[in-house]
Amino acid sequence: MSLPPDSETAGQADRARWHAFAVCLGAGFMALLDVSIVNVALPSIEDALDAGPSDLQWIVAGYSLAFGLMLVPAGRVGDVLGRRRLFVGGLIAFVIFSAACGMAPSAGVLALCRLLQGLSAGTLNPQVVGLIQQLFSGSARARAFGYFGATVGLSTATGPLVGGLLIAAFGQEHGWRAVFLVNVPIGLLLIPLALRYLPGHDRRPAGRVDIDVVGLVLLGAAVVCVMLPFVVASEAQGDAPWWTVAVGLACGGLFAWWERRLERAGGSPVLPAALVRTPSFAFGVAVGTAYFAGFTGLFLLSTLYLQQGLQLTPLQAGLTLTSFALCGALSAARSGRMVQRFGRWTVVGGATVMIVGMVGVDLVAASMDGPRTPLVIAACLAVAGLGNGNVVAPNQTLTLADVPVERGGSAGGVLQTAQRVGASVGIAVVAAVFFSNLGSGGLAGGYGEAMSAGLRVNIALLCVAVVAAGVDALRRRRREPG
Structure with a gap:
């Protein structure tokens, strides 16, 4: 007995949603895993690349800072220009810079590649949340966020385990490279799946694209300036630039002022007052x-x-x-x-x-x-x-x-x-x-x-x-x- 056409179409749409969601979870897990997986590889990196304390600090801190910097700007740009574009672009960049990290010839090059890898992950991750909002509603959305929460927890807590397994399998000398290179085959599998299953309704808006560039820059500066000394202090027991916190708070104040001014002028702020309230x-x-x-x-x-x-x-x-x-x-x-x-x-x-x-x-x-x-x-x-x-x-x-x-x-x-x-x-x-x-x-x-x-x-x-x-x-x- 065949299903009525409407039921069959609804079933196909539901399967397509969950296929797209599975792609989102895979990419989100990969990006968040790199926040913690590198910690167990630091001794190996120190020996292999003759890395000093400052190098190790920035190999970890650079990723976190760049990740935090990109979340809001990438989320806003994805809302305006299309989330699939940002998702696929961020995923491709993440694969490229993961490979660059795994083949880095020196500690300085590795720190730079980690920074770029963090920017890629920060571009990718808010699209996952936006796509869940777009794909689901009501109880289905709550269920989807439940699976996303499980992914966040797994990626955070299994990072040390996955890193330990890779180092045990490939040895101290090459295991740290595997920690980064493992992202490459996963990412190469996800890219065609993203192109196939993610919603393809992204159309470039006609006319002028209304993105609050000034607000995004001020917010990004505030986030980096506030995070910087705390990230540095948590990764090394040296002096941290605590003065940047004051700069960050000042940038935050300017951001709030600019957002109110832009909204009164009829613009499209990053954080509308209605959302904040x-x-x-x-x-x-x-x-x-x-x-x-x-x-x-x-x-x-x-x-x-x-x-x-x-x-x-x-x-x-x-x-x-x-x-x-x-x-x-x-x-x-x-x-x-x-x-x-x-x-x-x-x-x-x-x-x-x-x-x-x-x-x-x-x-x-x-x-x-x-x-x-x-x-x-x-x-x-x-x-x-x-x-x-x-x-x-x-x-x-x-x-x-x-x-x-x-x-x-x-x-x-x-x-x-x-x-x-x-x-x-x-x-x-x-x-x-x-x-x-x-x-x-x-x-x-x-x-x-x-x-x-x-x-x-x-x-x-x-x-x-x-x-x-x-x-x-x-x-x-x-x-x-x-």
């Missing part, structure tokens, strides 16, 4: 910033504690962190249904469970030292991962729920930029506390006490996210008592 968007950005400030530093602390303190190999440390990734992916995949039923309380509950898991890690680090310690740490991280899966994707869904589809890319870019800034600030603060408490004696060679001190900063920042989410949940309940 949308409570769901404003609360979502606040929750995302505080949450990423609190949870991202967990991986820096865990890597140092497991490898330097407990003397695990990069692969063993990566396996210990895998419990967080797997449990986070499981809960994130179901978070779409949760957020449809419980709304903002899903985020409150998820962040609370995340705190419980991190408190468990804190107690273990402060009281245990021995061969069983990694197993207990992995169990506590599994609890934290279950909580994390119910935060990232639901917060994204709730933040963008009231945002028009034509602003999906730029709004998603603003949210991700805020998360990147929060992560940079949080990692810098946690790293400073960790190293200031690192002594030569005690549990795990002094790393246990330092780990515990750093985790308490993480937990405090997560509590800020819980409070912000709770306030928004109460606001929503008063507004919609049913």
Whole structure:
């Protein structure tokens, strides 16, 4: 029995949407994986390329800075000129610069290629969020963001594991090159799939393209100036250019003034006042910033504690962190249904469970030292991962729920930029506390006490996210008592 023509067409359209979504997830995973995968390869890079501390610092920091810089401009340009164009262009550039990183002959060339790789990833990533907004609505959108949240969690937590596996397979001398070159075959597979499955309705607007170039430049300058000293401070224990924070705040003030002026003149600002005044968007950005400030530093602390303190190999440390990734992916995949039923309380509950898991890690680090310690740490991280899966994707869904589809890319870019800034600030603060408490004696060679001190900063920042989410949940309940 054949389906009616309308049903058959609807089924084909639905399959096409999910095929396009799968391409988006693959590209998003690849771009976000490179934020963390390189950390385990730094000792190999140092030996192979005779890299100094400054070189290593910029190999890591350059990617993060360039990634954060491009999110909002690329999101806005994708909204105006077409998301498929930006997606495919960013993906091609990411593959090219990943190959260049893997073949870099010197530390300076590698740092430059990492910067360009970060710009490519920052161009690609906001198109993923914008395309999810474009492809789905209602419960299907919440479900899609749930899968996207699982991808974010997996890419963040499995970076050390994937890096450790590649270094173990190819050796210390060439394994670090494989960390970058692994993106090439994946990207070459995704490019034709993107051209085939992503929505092809991108038409160049007739007449003048209305893009707020001045606003984008001011916002980009503000983001880089604010992020720079925190990223530098988190990657090295040297002096950071803290004066750039003042410059960044000044650029932020100029950006706000320019946006108001442009909107009054009838222009099209990067951040319309209506979007900024949308409570769901404003609360979502606040929750995302505080949450990423609190949870991202967990991986820096865990890597140092497991490898330097407990003397695990990069692969063993990566396996210990895998419990967080797997449990986070499981809960994130179901978070779409949760957020449809419980709304903002899903985020409150998820962040609370995340705190419980991190408190468990804190107690273990402060009281245990021995061969069983990694197993207990992995169990506590599994609890934290279950909580994390119910935060990232639901917060994204709730933040963008009231945002028009034509602003999906730029709004998603603003949210991700805020998360990147929060992560940079949080990692810098946690790293400073960790190293200031690192002594030569005690549990795990002094790393246990330092780990515990750093985790308490993480937990405090997560509590800020819980409070912000709770306030928004109460606001929503008063507004919609049913």
